[in-house]
Amino acid sequence: MARKTKGRPISGWVVIDKPAGVTSTSVVGKVRWAFDAQKAGHAGTLDPAATGVLAVALGEATKTVPFVTDAMKSYRFLVRFGQATDTDDAEGTVIATRDARPTDAQIEEALVAFRGDIEQVPPQYSAVKVEGERAYDIARAGEAMDLAARPLFVETLRMIRRPDDDTAEFEMVCGKGGYVRSIARDLGAALGCLGHVVWLRREWSGPFRAEAGLGLAQIEELARTPELDAYLLPVETGLADLPELPLAPDGAVRLRNGNPGRVLSSRAAPGETAWASFEGRPVAVGTYMGGELHPSRVFNL
Structure with missing residues (x-):
C-alpha cells in the first residue's frame, strides 16, 4: 500500500x-508548514544575508518554477571598495586590502564592460556543483577551486x-544565474581597488515584487488559517512570460492524458513554449506545433 x-x-x-x-531552504520549510502543503519549492536561491523576493511554489505550481527561474530579476546592492573577502560579501573574512578608491567617472567607465552578454565566474562560496559537490562545501573545507x-x-x-568614497550603491537587472557578489568582486578588480557586497536586495523576479511579499x-501569525490562503497566487502566475493558448x-x-491537444487560437510561434488553458485554468505547458500543444508538464488541478 502506498504511503x-x-x-x-x-x-x-x-x-x-x-x-x-535565514536561508532560502528554511523559508520554504516555514511556508510549507504554514500552509500545511504537501509539496513546496522556490524559484531562485537568495544568500542568507540577502533580502527581498523569494517566490515559493506550492503543489502544482512547482511545475512552473523553471519559467520563473529563467525570468529577468532586479537587484539593488551596496559595494565596499578597498577590501576583498573570501565569500565576496561582508559575511566573509577580509583576504586583501587596497588603499586606492575609484572616482565616480572611473566607476561609470568600468560598468560598461559588465552590461550585455558577459562571462561570470561564480563565487567560491556558491551552490554550483563541482564533481557532485557544492562549491561552498569544498570552500569551507579550505580548498580553492577553478570554477x-x-x-x-x-x-x-x-x-x-x-554614500562615501568607500562605497557605492548599484541597481542591476539580469537574467538567470547572476551572482551579485561576482559583480562586486570583478568590478573591484577592474577598478584596481578590490570590492565586496555589503548588502543586497532582490526587488523583483519575473512577475513577483518584493513590496507585495x-x-x-505574517506567515507565522496566519499559519494554518483561511486568511493565509487568501495570499496564495494562482499557479499560472509563474507562466506570465509565456503565451496562453485556449x-x-x-x-x-x-x-490531461499527456497527449498533444488542439488549441482554439494561438499567439505563439511554431516551436515556442506556451501554456494551455481550459475554462480559465491551466492544463499544461509545452511546445506549440501547428494548432496543437505538445505537453512537457501537465497540471493536476
Whole structure:
C-alpha cells in the first residue's frame, strides 16, 4: 500500500520578502508548514544575508518554477571598495586590502564592460556543483577551486548612489544565474581597488515584487488559517512570460492524458513554449506545433 502524502494538496505561489539571516531552504520549510502543503519549492536561491523576493511554489505550481527561474530579476546592492573577502560579501573574512578608491567617472567607465552578454565566474562560496559537490562545501573545507565562467545577460547595471568614497550603491537587472557578489568582486578588480557586497536586495523576479511579499512574522501569525490562503497566487502566475493558448474541449482531455491537444487560437510561434488553458485554468505547458500543444508538464488541478 502506498504511503499517504502528508499535508493538503494545495497549489499556487506565495511571495515572501525574505529577511536577512535565514536561508532560502528554511523559508520554504516555514511556508510549507504554514500552509500545511504537501509539496513546496522556490524559484531562485537568495544568500542568507540577502533580502527581498523569494517566490515559493506550492503543489502544482512547482511545475512552473523553471519559467520563473529563467525570468529577468532586479537587484539593488551596496559595494565596499578597498577590501576583498573570501565569500565576496561582508559575511566573509577580509583576504586583501587596497588603499586606492575609484572616482565616480572611473566607476561609470568600468560598468560598461559588465552590461550585455558577459562571462561570470561564480563565487567560491556558491551552490554550483563541482564533481557532485557544492562549491561552498569544498570552500569551507579550505580548498580553492577553478570554477568555470558562465554566461550572463545583464540588461542594466547602474550606480544610483555614492554614500562615501568607500562605497557605492548599484541597481542591476539580469537574467538567470547572476551572482551579485561576482559583480562586486570583478568590478573591484577592474577598478584596481578590490570590492565586496555589503548588502543586497532582490526587488523583483519575473512577475513577483518584493513590496507585495509577506514577511515571516505574517506567515507565522496566519499559519494554518483561511486568511493565509487568501495570499496564495494562482499557479499560472509563474507562466506570465509565456503565451496562453485556449483549448478546445477535446484538446483539454487529450492534454490531461499527456497527449498533444488542439488549441482554439494561438499567439505563439511554431516551436515556442506556451501554456494551455481550459475554462480559465491551466492544463499544461509545452511546445506549440501547428494548432496543437505538445505537453512537457501537465497540471493536476
